[in-house]
Amino acid sequence: MRAALARLIDWPFEALQRALGAARMPYVFVLPNLLVFGIFVVLPMLLNIWYATTSGVELMPEQRPFTGLANFSELLDCSNYLNVASCRQDRFWRAVDNTLWFVAFQVVTMVALSLITAVVLNRKMPLRGFFRAVFFYPVLLSPVVVALIWKWILQPDGVLNAILVANGGQRLPFLLDSDWSFTWTVVVSVWAHMGFYVLILLAGLQAIPPDLYEAAAMDGTPQWRVFWRITMPLLMPNMAVVLVLGLIRAVQAFDEIYVLTGGGPGTATQYIVQYIYETAFAGQVHIMGLAAAASMLVGGVLLVLTLLQLLASARAKQ
């Protein structure tokens, strides 16, 4: 049966190999993937460049007048880059500012917590499998579900305020005050994504040969020294992956925060992807050129940050 099936699959490839030659066959195998990549990644990127350099509200590329770098110059038009109010597109810069703060807090908190959690979960302890599942569980939830769960907890008459009031406290404006809202977007985002990074670090920890730890124990090396001299250096490749992925995901933060706070109050939790989405799609007039230019700027910054980080981790490895 198996041989019959193999023959069934085999003959078109044999025919192709006869027609193209063995040297060209690898291209045949990567072609499907290349097509998917081309249609869903490369083509949208090229279209995005076209939108960023054109204006108007038309969706069809050929109907949009070419305006060169006008959208970029409008986005970058600021008399003082340290004062958002001085920028022509102040909402873009507010979103950039919010995103930078969010990335700084979210990535640092998440990497630190993921590392601690992974180290703890790597030790021999009762119910270890259960706890690993508990930390990974939020990753399985849809971002909208995550946001709705937290909204029920944090809204003015939500669970957390009910607990506060029941214990003689006062209601707190968790989603109505700028600072509180920002803090909770960081907390919720870390809660929702941490499990994924814990898993990556856990895999790294389990790949460290145990004989290194045994040798250190025989030498009587203190635990903190073992951590800094053995665990951390050998975990660096995984840490680099976690950092790069965490950074990219933090800049892309949108869905759960959009449902949780809608970017409010005011624009306190409006991050860059929400700005791009609202500029392109939410208003009556869809200013897609400006949104495309903003997404290219963000893409460029992300690319530079990722390259820098990869460079740094490559140097650290050497």
Place this chain on the structure above:
Amino acid sequence: MKTFFRRTIMAGAAMLALPLLAAAPADAATELRIMWYSDANEGDVMRDLLDRFEKANPDIKVALDRVPYKTITDNLPALVSSGQAPDMARVTDLGGQSSYYLNLTPYLKDKAYWDVNFKDVLPWVRPPGETDGVYGLMTQLTITMPIVNETLFQQAGIPLPGPTATWDDWAKAAKAVATKLNVPIPIAIDRSGHRIAGPAISYGAKFFSPDGQPALVDAGLKTMATKIYGWHNDGVMSKAIWGSVGGAAYRGANEEFSNGQVVLYMSGSWQFAQFVKTVGDGFDWHGVANPCGPASCSGMPGGAALVAYKTSKHPAEIGKLMDYLASEPVYSEFHARTLFLTAHKGLMAKGIPYAADKPQIKKSLDAAFANVKALSPVAYQLQGYRLNRVLFTPLTVRLNQAISGEMTLDDAFARMTQDMQDGLKAAGVK
């Protein structure tokens, strides 16, 4: 093993054939697809009416695709501009995408009937420059107006302000009721530029310059915006409504009102049917006259229209369906069962037999009709302007930023003007 494979193949073939068999009878009939959102029961009523239409016209099937309101405002425009529009849709941005609407005139049985009965609202859905065609059917005429929780006023022993009361009178009364009964929200206004346009017009906002060009910020708008800003600071309005979301997002307070947490809710006539269901016998509520300012006592007209798109391959069937839905008995039944205000002049004169067995509905509808009569001409002009959301959105976004403490009111006014100009420029308005 062989039997297993044979059975599997036969089951697979049967599964593949089933949809084909099911699709076979449908191929014989023309299918129209309507993208439809609902505030209350109008989707169910429409489905009922469509079932009758299908029975009378077995060659036409109508699929009513029910979607959230956000799909209509955010996704439908992209579908339409990319040539992927459904045959028909129920829209509230009446003129925004009118250049894509199908002119129904050649497909209607009696255009004169439409001209006579929908004279005032037909221009709202016409593309720029067009003065004669029929481009849609208003499924609902709405008016923005306050709805009050009368029980709270009675419990507080505070009389309801009269029909000529100003916004300041209402703010004072609502605050007094809320303070006495410990109600969290004295006044709630939907987070929408359209909702505060009416009160702003009452305080003298014109929205257009004397030469007819859009002009968002003037003394009237500043007065009303300053009041709303102040009400958020002194507790007349709660930040839970305007402050709980950002950007241009709409946020209603219908849930808070249904839960008895709001004394006065500035929303509109489309909420009546919903409150009959959600409030039930919980408390007495009803719509009241729009509060006055020095210029008028105006709300904003509005509504939803059923429009068809040029890309549809079945314009003749669409014409047939539109004729059926616009016919007097069907149109009257739709409005009677949904408690919507009608845009049909003949029915306005005759009266609609509303299914209003509760006194609050009767009171609310009476107030709504009186509010329609009191509408300022500015309100009609603004509603008829096809890019009116280019004015409404900056009003919401920037006022919200001022309320949240991100900028001063003066900065917010300057940014409103700039955002409006950017929007108009992007839309190609010189």
